[in-house]
Amino acid sequence: MIERRTPLAAAALDPGADPVAFTRSFRAVMGHFATGVAIVTFLRDQKPAGITVNSFLPVSIDPPLVLVSLRRESRVTRQLGVGVRYAVNVLAEGQQALSARFSRSHVDDDPLDFEFSAGTPLLRGSLAHIVGRVVDVHAVGDHFLHIAEVEQLIQATEARPLIFHAGAYKRVRAHEPGENPGDGLDGW
Numbered sequence: 001m002i003e004r005r006t007p008l009a010a011a012a013l014d015p016g017a018d019p020v021a022f023t024r025s026f027r028a029v030m031g032h033f034a035t036g037v038a039i040v041t042f043l044r045d046q047k048p049a050g051i052t053v054n055s056f057l058p059v060s061i062d063p064p065l066v067l068v069s070l071r072r073e074s075r076v077t078r079q080l081g082v083g084v085r086y087a088v089n090v091l092a093e094g095q096q097a098l099s100a101r102f103s104r105s106h107v108d109d110d111p112l113d114f115e116f117s118a119g120t121p122l123l124r125g126s127l128a129h130i131v132g133r134v135v136d137v138h139a140v141g142d143h144f145l146h147i148a149e150v151e152q153l154i155q156a157t158e159a160r161p162l163i164f165h166a167g168a169y170k171r172v173r174a175h176e177p178g179e180n181p182g183d184g185l186d187g188w
Contacts, residue, residue, distance in 0.1 A: 031165070031166045031167050032165070032166060033165075034163055034164070034165040034170065035054040035055075035163070035164050035165075036054065036056075036090060036091070036161050036162065036163060036164075037052065037053075037054050037091045037099050037161075037162040037163070037164050037169075038052070038053055038054070038056050038088045038089055038090050038091060039051065039052050039053070039088075039089045039091065039098060039099065039102045039123055039126075040053055040056075040068050040076075040080075040086050040087070040088055040089075041086065041087045041089060041114070041120065041121045041122065041123060042076075042079065042080065042084060042085065042086040042087070042120065042121070043085075043119070043120070043121065044076075044079055048112070048114045048121035049076065049079070049121075050076075050089075050102045050121070050123075051070070051074065051075070051076045051102055051103070052099045052100075052102040052103035053068055053069070053070070053088075054164050055068065055069035055070075055143075056068050056069075056088055059147060063149055063150075064132075064149065064150035065132075065135070065147055065148065065149055065150065066088060066130055066132055066147070066148055066150060067145055067146065067147050067148075068080070068086070068088065068145075068146045068148070069143045069144070069145050069146075070143060070144055070146065071142060071143055071144075072139075072142055072143060072144060074144075077144050077146075080134055080137070080146045081134060081137060082134050082135065082136065082137060083133065083134060084133070084134045085118065085119065085120050085131065085132065085133045085134075085148075085151070086120065086131075086132065086134065086146070086148060087117070087120045087121065087122050087129050087130065087131045087132075088129070088130040088132075089122060089123040089126040089128075089129055090126055090127045090128040090129070090130075090161065091123075091126055091127065091161070091162040092125060092126060092127050092157060092159040092160065092161065092162060093159060093160040093161065093162050093163075093171060093172075094125070094159065095123075095125055095126065095162055096162060096169050098123060099162060099169075117129065117131055117152060117154065118131055118151060118152055122154070125156075125157065126156050126157070127155075127156060127157055127158075127159060127161060128153070128154060128155050128156055129152075129153070129154040129156060130150055130152075130153055130154075131150070131151050131152040131153075131154075132148030132149055132150045132151055132152075133148055133149055133151060134146050134147065134148050135147055135148060135149045160172050
């Protein structure tokens with residue numbers, strides 16, 4: 001049996017036909033890929049600093065490498081050069097306010113209680129921390145890819161992850177295999 005699908009609108013997928021519409025469509029389509037949320041922390045002028053990211057991924061197991069993608073215009077992209085140590089703090093569902101705080105261009109002066117590991121600030125309450133040192137930076141399109149060799153892994157707490165999907169924070173609702181989820185689950 002052959003599945004019949006409605007053809008995609010060619011103008012919405014052709015960057016040459018209408019660049020503005022294509023950019024809008026690209027963002028919308030990419031927003032359908034659910035991601036975890038993390039805050040990259042580091043030292044700036046010997047003080048803890050950070051930025052919220054969802055463009056983070058493992059690159060290699062041997063050697064252990066991770067990648068953080070930041071816009072060229074980002075306020076921190078120049079501070080994460082080769083040799084700089086950063087931590088990826090994988091956020092728990094209850095850390096949405098921290099995500100919002102570190103996504104603004106100006107972070108509040110309200111002090112946070114950081115924990116330090118290998119001289120790198122870590123955010124308490126995160127699911128996990130990945131500490132690495134930048135070994136390479138690549139300019140790609142309108143972003144810089146900051147690749148770090150992992151120096152330390154910390155599994156911190158058991159909780160649900162903070163998820164971002166279709167332009168909003170979402171909650172993970174799961175049930176055990178074979179269990180009837182019932183009416184208590186929210187749909188996407």
